Amino acid sequence: MMAQKKFHMGWFLNFTVDEWTEPHAGLGGNPWNGKFYVEVGQMLEKACFDYMMIEDKLIVSEAYGGTSEVYLKHGLMAPKHDPVPLATTVGVMTQKLGVVATISTLGYPPYLLARACSTIDSLVEGRFGWNIVTSAEDFAAQNFGMEKLPPREQRYEMADEYVDLVNQLFDSWDKDAVVLDRESRTYVDYKKVRPIHFKGKYYSCRGPLNTVPSPQHRPVYVQAGGSPRGRDFAAKHADSIIAVANGVQEMKAYREDIRARAAKHGRNPDDVKVLYLISPTVGATTAEAKEKFRRIVEHPDYIEQSLALISFITDIDFAQFDLDKPLPGKLTTNGESGSLDKFQQWGSGKTLRQLCVDEAGGAVSSIELVDSYANVAERMADAMAEVGGDGYLITSPSHRVSRRYVSDICEGVIPILQRRGVVRTEYTGKTLRETLREF
Numbered sequence: 001m002m003a004q005k006k007f008h009m010g011w012f013l014n015f016t017v018d019e020w021t022e023p024h025a026g027l028g029g030n031p032w033n034g035k036f037y038v039e040v041g042q043m044l045e046k047a048c049f050d051y052m053m054i055e056d057k058l059i060v061s062e063a064y065g066g067t068s069e070v071y072l073k074h075g076l077m078a079p080k081h082d083p084v085p086l087a088t089t090v091g092v093m094t095q096k097l098g099v100v101a102t103i104s105t106l107g108y109p110p111y112l113l114a115r116a117c118s119t120i121d122s123l124v125e126g127r128f129g130w131n132i133v134t135s136a137e138d139f140a141a142q143n144f145g146m147e148k149l150p151p152r153e154q155r156y157e158m159a160d161e162y163v164d165l166v167n168q169l170f171d172s173w174d175k176d177a178v179v180l181d182r183e184s185r186t187y188v189d190y191k192k193v194r195p196i197h198f199k200g201k202y203y204s205c206r207g208p209l210n211t212v213p214s215p216q217h218r219p220v221y222v223q224a225g226g227s228p229r230g231r232d233f234a235a236k237h238a239d240s241i242i243a244v245a246n247g248v249q250e251m252k253a254y255r256e257d258i259r260a261r262a263a264k265h266g267r268n269p270d271d272v273k274v275l276y277l278i279s280p281t282v283g284a285t286t287a288e289a290k291e292k293f294r295r296i297v298e299h300p301d302y303i304e305q306s307l308a309l310i311s312f313i314t315d316i317d318f319a320q321f322d323l324d325k326p327l328p329g330k331l332t333t334n335g336e337s338g339s340l341d342k343f344q345q346w347g348s349g350k351t352l353r354q355l356c357v358d359e360a361g362g363a364v365s366s367i368e369l370v371d372s373y374a375n376v377a378e379r380m381a382d383a384m385a386e387v388g389g390d391g392y393l394i395t396s397p398s399h400r401v402s403r404r405y406v407s408d409i410c411e412g413v414i415p416i417l418q419r420r421g422v423v424r425t426e427y428t429g430k431t432l433r434e435t436l437r438e439f
């Protein structure tokens with residue numbers, strides 16, 4: 001039998017409260033000094049993950065029931081702290097792990113973003129990534145002086161121009177501009193640094209950047225485009241794509257679509273690593289995993305929190321629908337369309353309550369994984385063999401991370417995958433881009 005190609009592993013993290021209400025609540029709701037997430041990063045590095053990706057939102061939502069009550073009461077998506085300093089801290093406290101921070105093109109002027117990314121990439125010695133998001137909520141737009149979010153097509157048009165500008169800023173310094181020549185007392189050869197005089201439809205910038213070229217020159221780009229326009233954007237720019245899909249066939253189709261689009265943009269499709277979100281619930285035995293899953297979905301707050309989460313990322317108020325009936329019609333959103341489609345399972349006839357229960361396995365899980373360590377590992381490997389690549393991003397159920405959950409994956413599932421030879425057992429590259437392109 002031919003050996004299976006290795007696949008990549010990432011972790012999708014929220015800089016929010018930990019599992020503070022659970023019996024096993026080590027941190028008790030106080031992760032804000034970041035030390036816990038540094039430990040998580042070190043555990044991921046030990047398990048040879050490619051990167052930790054920290055998502056971000058820039059609002060306190062009122063999408064569910066027209067009030068912030070549920071979000072703030074449960075600490076659900078709010079409070080949420082800035083991923084940029086956390087990614088930097090984790091990067092400085094690790095040696096090989098990639099660190100990816102979400103930064104919104106809506107909020108940051110391109111010059112500041114390029115400068116911050118370049119600075120961090122130097123600080124973490126070439127292991128930084130930028131998760132490119134445009135923000136997807138009207139409240140976010142209102143935090144930045146706009147009344148409404150531009151429609152999706154226009155957001156992506158703006159983001160395309162934004163990324164072009166940022167790329168030009170990174171290229172405003174030649175790789176060898178820093179000469180450090182003691183004899184002529186020359187630090188930088190000024191002929192190798194140029195303004196860009198960028199004038200676009202939405203942005204303009206003089207340049208050049210005022211940072212030295214970082215080890216990767218430009219950070220790794222990560223993106224999560226679900227719509228056709230989003231996929232095109234991701235295929236054009238991203239080194240790695242965060243994807244949600246419903247099962248193996250959809251995963252395969254999504255990846256093939258991305259690879260075709262990447263080729264159309266003149267890129268090598270192998271340079272774009274599609275990582276699928278999964279949210280395994282694991283135990284020593286199948287029965288133990290099922291019991292854990294039952295505890296999650298039967299928790300008294302579970303349904304309300306699920307609905308609040310899906311309301312948050314779609315800007316649709318799910319409090320308006322009857323829990324024990326199917327949704328009244330197919331819903332659409334200017335927010336996360338892929339996540340909405342995955343959640344609503346249109347045509348399935350399931351009640352809203354059932355959709356919430358399915359979500360634990362989850363809205364963010366591309367394949368259902370509630371089983372023993374061994375069975376989950378086997379299913380992950382088999383599904384990836386069918387899809388053809390490129391890997392998974394783990395996210396904890398209900399956005400609540402705990403040391404125990406990270407240990408379940410890193411010390412329970414990963415060693416089995418490593419013994420099977422399908423995931424990394426060592427880092428050979430120095431930068432995150434090299435790590436991603438190793439296989």
Ligand SMILES: Cc1cc2nc3c(=O)[nH]c(=O)nc-3n(C[C@H](O)[C@H](O)[C@H](O)COP(=O)(O)O)c2cc1C
Binds near residue numbers: 152228242334338339
């Ligand atoms: C799995 C996943 C993770 C995402 N993470 C973020 C995030 O951290 N911050 C954010 O503002 N948007 C995030 N998004 C939203 C996307 O960047 C995008 O704006 C949104 O999905 C709408 O575009 P689309 O319809 O092309 O998917 C995420 C989307 C998905 C599917």
